Amino acid sequence: MTPPLAWYLGLSAVLFAIGVLGVVVRRNVIVIFMAIELMLNAVNLTFVALARSLGSIDGQVIVFFVTTVAAAEAAVGLAIILSMFRNRETTNADELATLKW
Amino acid sequence: MSPLIFLLLAALTVASALTVVVHKNPVHSACALVLTLCLLAVFFVGLDAQLVALLQVIVYAGAIVVLFLFVIMLLNLQVETRAMAGALLVGSAAAGGVALAALIFAALGRTVAPAAAVPAGFGETAALARQLFTAYLLPFELTSVLLLVAIVGAVALARKPT
Numbered sequence: 001m002t003p004p005l006a007w008y009l010g011l012s013a014v015l016f017a018i019g020v021l022g023v024v025v026r027r028n029v030i031v032i033f034m035a036i037e038l039m040l041n042a043v044n045l046t047f048v049a050l051a052r053s054l055g056s057i058d059g060q061v062i063v064f065f066v067t068t069v070a071a072a073e074a075a076v077g078l079a080i081i082l083s084m085f086r087n088r089e090t091t092n093a094d095e096l097a098t099l100k101w
Numbered sequence: 102m103s104p105l106i107f108l109l110l111a112a113l114t115v116a117s118a119l120t121v122v123v124h125k126n127p128v129h130s131a132c133a134l135v136l137t138l139c140l141l142a143v144f145f146v147g148l149d150a151q152l153v154a155l156l157q158v159i160v161y162a163g164a165i166v167v168l169f170l171f172v173i174m175l176l177n178l179q180v181e182t183r184a185m186a187g188a189l190l191v192g193s194a195a196a197g198g199v200a201l202a203a204l205i206f207a208a209l210g211r212t213v214a215p216a217a218a219v220p221a222g223f224g225e226t227a228a229l230a231r232q233l234f235t236a237y238l239l240p241f242e243l244t245s246v247l248l249l250v251a252i253v254g255a256v257a258l259a260r261k262p263t
Contacts (some may be wrong), residue, residue, distance in 0.1 A: 003104045003107040008144070013205035016201050018118045020201055025122065025185055025191050034130055035122055041141055045144060048148050052149055058232065060224060067156055068248065069247070071165055076255050078254040079259040082258070082259045084177050099121075
């Protein structure tokens, strides 16, 4: 007996909510970034679970693309954090508020 | 995967995901992220997605988190003294998070699951590659352009201004 689809969807909903929580609550830009990765992975789990239950491989192909986009996003985002740190000597999101109204 | 093992692994996954968000030391957060990603890979294997599970471990836990750790070490981040936002924001964010999880689950939980029969070789490299190089050929090629742009962008951003 395998766990029903709803269990996987519930787990991915919880993981996504934890990711949102991290983005809202944490002040360190790098940890906010990790929380975003967490959200991407929660969506990946949904894709894979639905691909299995629909018997279609398309969901897994989408996960492949999500992983690629996540890699590109991590590379560019961490480069931005690096140059931000070089200019401002901080990774605290509260102190990086120049663009805030 | 038996339901008991599922519940055990799900509890572990949620606990390590919470560690990522809650822990004050960014290095420990990154290590907890590795654990979360590897546990998700176990779920993928249980869902007949062997190749995706391998990619998850190699690309995500291997490459991306190492990039995170590299930047954390490079910036020499210490344990944060004020890692969290104010108590009011934390409390309302936790309540909002629970509400969001309930909302997503309420929306997805009604999904009709026909539980289709899985064809032989489902989730193996051959099946995935066939789909990737036929139906998804254009997005696949565009992905390589995206990666090129990301490489150039990362180098341009991280380079010391001369």
